[in-house]
Amino acid sequence: xxxxxxxxxxxxLANSERLxxxxxKVFASGGQGSLEEIAGEAGVGVATLYRHFSSRESLTxxxxxxxxxxxxxxxxxxxxxxxxxxxSFLLIVERLLELLDRERGLIASxxxxxxxxxxxxxxxxxxxxxxxxxxxxxxxxRADLQPYDIPRVLSILVVGLSTPPAxxxxxxxxxxxxxxxxxxxxxxPLPPLDEKDVVEGMRSGFTAIRIASSSRHPESSPRxxxxxxxxxxx
Amino acid sequence: xxxxxxxxxxxxLANSERLxxxxxKVFASGGQGSLEEIAGEAGVGVATLYRHFSSRESLTxxxxxxxxxxxxxxxxxxxxxxxxxxxSFLLIVERLLELLDRERGLIASxxxxxxxxxxxxxxxxxxxxxxxxxxxxxxxxRADLQPYDIPRVLSILVVGLSTPPAxxxxxxxxxxxxxxxxxxxxxxPLPPLDEKDVVEGMRSGFTAIRIASSSRHPESSPRxxxxxxxxxxx
DNA sequence: GCGCTTACGATAGCTTCCTATCACTTCCAT
DNA sequence: ATGGAAGTGATAGGAAGCTATCGTAAGCGC
Numbered sequence: 001x002x003x004x005x006x007x008x009x010x011x012x013l014a015n016s017e018r019l020x021x022x023x024x025k026v027f028a029s030g031g032q033g034s035l036e037e038i039a040g041e042a043g044v045g046v047a048t049l050y051r052h053f054s055s056r057e058s059l060t061x062x063x064x065x066x067x068x069x070x071x072x073x074x075x076x077x078x079x080x081x082x083x084x085x086x087x088s089f090l091l092i093v094e095r096l097l098e099l100l101d102r103e104r105g106l107i108a109s110x111x112x113x114x115x116x117x118x119x120x121x122x123x124x125x126x127x128x129x130x131x132x133x134x135x136x137x138x139x140x141x142r143a144d145l146q147p148y149d150i151p152r153v154l155s156i157l158v159v160g161l162s163t164p165p166a167x168x169x170x171x172x173x174x175x176x177x178x179x180x181x182x183x184x185x186x187x188x189p190l191p192p193l194d195e196k197d198v199v200e201g202m203r204s205g206f207t208a209i210r211i212a213s214s215s216r217h218p219e220s221s222p223r224x225x226x227x228x229x230x231x232x233x234x
Numbered sequence: 235x236x237x238x239x240x241x242x243x244x245x246x247l248a249n250s251e252r253l254x255x256x257x258x259k260v261f262a263s264g265g266q267g268s269l270e271e272i273a274g275e276a277g278v279g280v281a282t283l284y285r286h287f288s289s290r291e292s293l294t295x296x297x298x299x300x301x302x303x304x305x306x307x308x309x310x311x312x313x314x315x316x317x318x319x320x321x322s323f324l325l326i327v328e329r330l331l332e333l334l335d336r337e338r339g340l341i342a343s344x345x346x347x348x349x350x351x352x353x354x355x356x357x358x359x360x361x362x363x364x365x366x367x368x369x370x371x372x373x374x375x376r377a378d379l380q381p382y383d384i385p386r387v388l389s390i391l392v393v394g395l396s397t398p399p400a401x402x403x404x405x406x407x408x409x410x411x412x413x414x415x416x417x418x419x420x421x422x423p424l425p426p427l428d429e430k431d432v433v434e435g436m437r438s439g440f441t442a443i444r445i446a447s448s449s450r451h452p453e454s455s456p457r458x459x460x461x462x463x464x465x466x467x468x
Numbered sequence: 469g470c471g472c473t474t475a476c477g478a479t480a481g482c483t484t485c486c487t488a489t490c491a492c493t494t495c496c497a498t
Numbered sequence: 499a500t501g502g503a504a505g506t507g508a509t510a511g512g513a514a515g516c517t518a519t520c521g522t523a524a525g526c527g528c
Contacts, residue, residue: 009495009504034484045507050486114348114397149407156394156408163348163393169428173383174390176425181415191410194403243474243525268514279477284516 016052018042023063027105035059060109061116067106068120069226071099076127080233085135089150090179093157097171100162107162114159121151121158123226127233128154141182144190153178250286252276257297261339269293294343295350301340302354303460305333310361314467319369323384324413327391331405334396341396348393355385355392357460361467362388375416378424387412 008016022042026033035056039049053059075095079088100107110116121128129147136143157178161171242250256276260267269290273283287293309329313322334341344350355362363381370377391412395405 011494012505015505035486036484045509046486047488047508048506051505054486056485112397114393118398149411152404152408153411156390159348159397160390160394163346164352167428169426170386172425173427174386176422177383177387177415178412179415180420180422181411181413186414188410188414191406192403193407194401245524246475249475269516270514279479280516281478281518282476285475288516290515 012052015042015044015048019044019049019052019059020062020066023059023109024066027063027103027109030105032056032105032109056109057111057116060106060111061120064106064110064116065120065123065226067099067103068124071095072124073226073228076124076131076233080127080130080134084140085131085138086140086179086182088131089135089154090175093154093175094171096154096158097161097166097175100158101165104165113163114155117159118152118155120226121155124228125151126228130233139184142184142186142190144186145182146193148193153182246286249276249278249282253278253283253286253293254296254300257293257343258300258340261297261337261343264339266290266339266343290343291345291350294340294345295354298340298344298350299354299357299460301333301337302358305329306358307460307462310358310365310467314361314364314368318374319365319372320374320413320416322365323369323388324409327388327409328405330388330392331395331400331409334392335399338399347397348389351393352386352389354460355389358462359385360462364467373418376418376420376424378420379416380427382427387416 019038019042023033023038026038026041035049036046038059039046042049049059053062072092072095075092076088079085079091107113125147128150132141132145132147132150135141136145157175161174166174253272253276257267257272260272260275269283270280272293273280276283283293287296306326306329309326310322313319313325341347359381362384366375366379366381366384369375370379391409395408400408
């Protein structure tokens with residue numbers, strides 16, 4: 001039981017990563033590609049692909065997570081250290097939209113791109129919560145927004161402006177529109193969040209940022225989660 | 235060439251409608267159902283299904299359109315005659331969300347539910363434009379929103395709150411949030427719409443409400459469009 | 469009513485995703 | 499270094515979407 005790798009053999013771990021890299025490459029070429037093609041690109045048999053990822057959806061999720069980890073995590077680390085928190089959210093949405101614009105294959109490969117995006121953004125709940133608190137303390141964002149709202153709103157925006165793909169101008173327009181709704185001087189107090197969501201958010205998001213949505217997708221393995229040092233974003 | 239039916243034989247037209255009804259029934263039972271199952275339910279062979287609908291996506295689109303026509307059109311007719319236009323938009327989103335909550339099968343059957351929703355809502359551009367103008371004249375909605383924005387914003391909301399399905403409380407919350415962004419006393423003027431969209435909207439939406447997005451889905455036949463009497467919503 | 473056109477059912481076959489099996493190889497703890 | 503656990507490729511096969519064909523039936527213009 002090699003603690004760092006979750007007890008998996010080194011070759012298995014390597015194959016897993018090669019599969020994700022291969023899928024990422026195939027997706028980047030525009031199409032979703034057959035699973036055989038992806039397995040071939042990774043230099044393994046299709047059976048091995050299925051051993052690591054129970055379905056196309058599962059592989060796609062891993063790829064998406066890998067992209068988010070590479071692109072979003074640095075951005076978040078940087079944002080927390082400095083700058084307007086409201087601006088950071090803007091940056092994150094725009095960055096995400098921009099990179100998804102080049103990832104039509106990934107989107108095509110997702111059976112449910114919206115659910116995927118929502119799940120993955122929820123894994124960033126802790127850093128989002130920190131950013132939100134900063135923004136609210138600076139009176140940049142309305143006080144009745146709660147941490148759980150952030151991944152949800154971001155995913156609604158990202159999905160809504162990726163499918164169908166919006167032009168850069170339209171992206172700016174609708175992102176601005178929604179961000180206008182987050183101003184501190186709002187017209188009406190928001191209706192409350194569903195209690196269930198809040199509780200779930202607290203439980204799965206704040207203690208340790210792993211898979212926030214394991215209940216919806218039990219096959220997802222925790223070892224594939226996005227890992228954030230607890231308290232790193234304070 | 236029987237003008238009203240677009241020159242199709244009566245039995246073919248009937249089969250088309252039976253197929254839509256059958257699919258609607260199968261979808262309502264929760265699953266997406268195999269196409270053979272749907273064809274069986276309609277009492278026709280699977281080849282006939284493909285003769286009328288080139289793919290599952292095409293059939294799903296027809297079902298979705300049929301639902302929208304049945305549910306949304308009366309609501310729009312009623313809204314235009316009376317009441318707050320802003321309230322009408324609210325009603326439409328909520329109505330749509332409510333009925334989609336019972337249509338998980340339809341959603342599952344859509345390869346791209348977001349594109350479908352966006353396309354279909356765009357077919358209502360004219361009545362939306364009328365409602366918007368009323369709302370703006372009554373200073374209920376910010377003046378820099380344009381007709382084309384309405385279907386887009388509505389589809390973003392509807393899709394974002396249907397996948398993953400949001401609780402009624404969450405739906406109210408996020409609908410309220412976005413509608414707050416549409417208030418007349420907005421913080422910042424919106425960045426402009428993409429010119430291309432505006433032009434396309436004008437061309438395909440305002441002259442005659444048929445298929446607003448024929449360029450993206452050429453296989454859609456005009457005869458299946460949602461028909462609105464020109465000028466009915468004024 | 470008649471004949472042409474259109475639409476039909478049945479069926480066979482292709483592709484992709486996915487499951488399952490099995491003999492063989494690689495890794496790793498001891 | 500070695501035995502056993504973990505991992506692997508190859509492959510066969512099933513389900514579903516989709517295409518294509520063909521002989522037959524039904525609608526429609528005349």
